[in-house]
Amino acid sequence: MIEEIKSISGQDVNLCYQCGECSSSCQVAGVDGFYPSVLIHRIKLEDPGVLDERKFEVCLHCFLCTVRCPQGISFPDVATALSNIWVKRYGPDRVERAFLKELRERGFINPVRVALSALGLHSFKSLSSKALKLMRASSRSGKVREDLLKEVREIVP
Ligand code: SF4
Ligand code: SF4
Structure with missing residues (x-):
């Protein structure tokens, strides 16, 4: 999933060192258990629940986390890539x-x-x-x- 996300969005989640800045900046953190840093951590663990639970859809694509990430990771682009991967695997809902x-x-x-x-x-x-x-x-x-x-x-x- 890490390579697929990278090829779709150009985002390398391996650069994340879990500082938590994205989650503490996020206005919807906690909604349905959504935390961008937690999702990135789970992606790195190749957790299939990241796709199945579709928590990435909670992201509002406000890019606040992106401007604050010390590693220059854009979570909304990761979320869009996950959405594309989901549709490719399961088709449109x-x-x-x-x-x-x-x-x-x-x-x-x-x-x-x-x-x-x-x-x-x-x-x-x-x-x-x-x-x-x-x-x-x-x-x-x-x-x-x-x-x-x-x-x-x-x-x-
Ligand atoms: S702000 Fe960036 S480096 Fe920090 S946890 Fe979020 S994605 Fe990882
Ligand atoms: S882009 Fe998404 S994850 Fe990042 S702060 Fe905005 S709502 Fe939260």
């Missing part, structure tokens, strides 16, 4: 599939329609009837962007 379908069919993204298509209406049953009505109305908004479709389908075949 249901939200990503819904996102791509929406893009291919309409040429633009309506996030409400993507959420409904990926998660189903039952996932939102705790919402008020007013919110659900608004959601349904939002999911119908936006015309198919014929002008963008050709270009989009070249990028997302």
Whole structure:
């Protein structure tokens, strides 16, 4: 995984000496057990849970840790590489599939329609009837962007 991350992102996690500066700078450290320095340590140990748990997705790509890392490691680039490796191994998940379908069919993204298509209406049953009505109305908004479709389908075949 270390070499794969390096070839995708140019980031060499072997340079990390676990000073913890990235985790202490990170505004989302602790969310779902996410700590950039811990993930880097686990990558170095070749821990398969790094991919399976997908904690790297918590990263907001704010680059605060990057500017503070004494070794010049960019964790957000490591996170992007991990995301690419995950998709290469397991394929897109249901939200990503819904996102791509929406893009291919309409040429633009309506996030409400993507959420409904990926998660189903039952996932939102705790919402008020007013919110659900608004959601349904939002999911119908936006015309198919014929002008963008050709270009989009070249990028997302
Ligand atoms: S700041 Fe850099 S060297 Fe320090 S733990 Fe984070 S990645 Fe490693
Ligand atoms: S780029 Fe990610 S890991 Fe780094 S400080 Fe921002 S949220 Fe935290």
